[in-house]
Each structure stands twice: as C-alpha cells, then as structure tokens.
Amino acid sequence: MRPKRLLGAFVAAPVAAAVIGLLLAGCTETPDLGASTQGYISGSGVYKEILPADRKKPLSFTAKLDTGGTVSSAALLGKVHVLNFWYAGCVPCNSEASRLESSYNKYKSQVGFLGVNTYDQAPTSLTFEQTHGVTYPSAIDANTASVQFAFSSYIPPSAVPTTLVLDREGRVAARVTGEIESTDILNSLIKTVLAEGK
Secondary structure: OOOOOOOOOOEEOOOOHHHHHHHHHOOOOOOOOOOOOOOOOOOEOEEEEOOHHHOOOOOOOEEEEOOOOEEEHHHHOOOEEEEEEEOOOOHHHHHHHHHHHHHHHHHOOOEEEEEEEOOOOHHHHHHHHHHHOOOOOEEEOOOOOHHHHHOOOOOOOOOOOEEEEEOOOOOEEEEEEOEOOOHHHHHHHHHHHHOOOO
C-alpha cells in the first residue's frame, strides 16, 4: 500500500513515548528520537518525505567501503540512492536487512543502495552481509564518522537504523528512522523520488 503523501509531518507506528511526544509537539530536522540504551532505535520506522522545494543542499562525504575502495557523495549524483545506517549488533538492523535487500533487488537497475556501518570494521560488516544475504556494499564509518557527520542534521546520535532516500541531485528526499517493517513503505518512497522530473 502506498503511504499517504506527507507535507512536512511524521507518520508513525508506535515507536517510543519520546517519539509520540515529538509528534504531538511538532518536530525539527534533528529530533531526540529516543534511541534505546543498546544504541539503536526499537520499534516501527517513523518516515518523512521532503518536498523538492524544501530539500537542503547536497551533502559531501568520502568513505572507505567494506569491499575495498572508496565511495564519495559525488559518485551518487545523477541517480536516486538509498543509504541505510546500521551496525551488526543492532537488533532492528538485523531484522530489516532482508527487506532492504528485497527493495534493492527490485530497484537495482534504477537506484543505488549503500549501507553505512556506524560501528564495525570491514570483516564484521562483510560477515553480516553474507549472513543476511545483503549484496550491496557498505561504507565503514566507525573510524572517521564522515558520512554520519555529513548527514548529522538528518541522523541524530545513535539513531540506528536510519534509512535515507536521496534524489538525483544528492539531496535527502525521504527518511525512515527505526526499523523498516515493510518493504511497501520504502518502495513507495523510492517510487515517489524516481518519478520526479519525468
């Protein structure tokens, strides 16, 4: 089912009391999302779409990949991308991995996917990907936090998992904070951004 188009507001399934409070009080780009003491956000994902006119400028970063080599924000321009911030010990990250892979397989001819591992080194990241059948690469961001820093206005500290959809100009067009419990939500967000400019 396609999620209802949002105009700058969050639509949430039950996540945590802190998130519900934010929804009632209004929200900003950097809310306290109530990350658990385990270092991850539990519960259903809170998602937000950002209209093209309201999107901020593209962000700049460079990071090493767990597969070797590097990735930069410049390489993402011209194509819609999904960025998923995660680490291996994060329970909801484990749970949503297969759903992200499903969306990747559906859209990989049109959309790039990049994981951003916020805690682990490459061997742990690669083991996780092999265990969960994840076939797109991840940036190892634990040592420099360069990707996290670049997106700090969208990803508060410890807000893992978080998934961003970037438009063709490299701007954040949508965000899911917390576990993606259904591929329908992510797929619908991707479809919306893909349809822009057509």
